Amino acid sequence: MALPVTAETTCDIYRQGNAPPAAPDVAAVPCHLQGDYGRGLEAGKTMSSSYRFHYILLVDLQTDIRDGYSNGSTNDADNVYVPDKNGVMYRVRFVERVGWGTAFDHKRVYLARDATPWPTNSV
Numbered sequence: 001m002a003l004p005v006t007a008e009t010t011c012d013i014y015r016q017g018n019a020p021p022a023a024p025d026v027a028a029v030p031c032h033l034q035g036d037y038g039r040g041l042e043a044g045k046t047m048s049s050s051y052r053f054h055y056i057l058l059v060d061l062q063t064d065i066r067d068g069y070s071n072g073s074t075n076d077a078d079n080v081y082v083p084d085k086n087g088v089m090y091r092v093r094f095v096e097r098v099g100w101g102t103a104f105d106h107k108r109v110y111l112a113r114d115a116t117p118w119p120t121n122s123v
Helices: 037-043
Strands: 009-014 026-035 055-060 079-082 088-098 106-113
Touching: none
Parallel strands: none
Antiparallel strands: 009 026, 009 079, 026 055, 055 106, 079 088, 088 106
């Protein structure tokens, strides 16, 4: 399936226990990253900060990206590096499928940005 917008960057996905400089578990995934800080804070204001998000990432439906909710927490969720393993790290908070049954069937991934070394142009 296809994204509803153009993928303007790529990302590398790492599972728990794996991190740069090691090779990513899923490499060079075309994606669209957009900030959503205000909505992310509002959505999680009554919950632990581990459920809040700052960005939304759109990826193809076939992308293997995991949020860790199978065990009721976000501790086992993937980490995403944009544009690659040398870029900014984001922690996956939640993954949902959107556009089911349409030409734009894809995954929406809610991300929390990790500490970022400044200056950077990767955010």
